[in-house]
Amino acid sequence: MRDSTVMQELRSDPLEWHRRGMSSPLEIDRIVISRLGIGVSADPTYADFFQAAA
Numbered sequence: 001m002r003d004s005t006v007m008q009e010l011r012s013d014p015l016e017w018h019r020r021g022m023s024s025p026l027e028i029d030r031i032v033i034s035r036l037g038i039g040v041s042a043d044p045t046y047a048d049f050f051q052a053a054a
Contacts, residue, residue: 015047017024023031033039 014024014027017027
């Protein structure tokens with residue numbers, strides 16, 4: 001069985017998550033916060049007016 005400190009270090013490294021085809025919990029938190037609009041300014045940004053060409 002692996003040492004718990006080694007496992008904790010692996011869990012905190014985003015590259016280890018990506019290596020296994022997953023996103024790290026911190027990245028998922030950032031995605032959720034950005035999609036919910038938490039902490040986003042009420043002022044319009046360029047993203048409100050421009051979208052990527054399809």
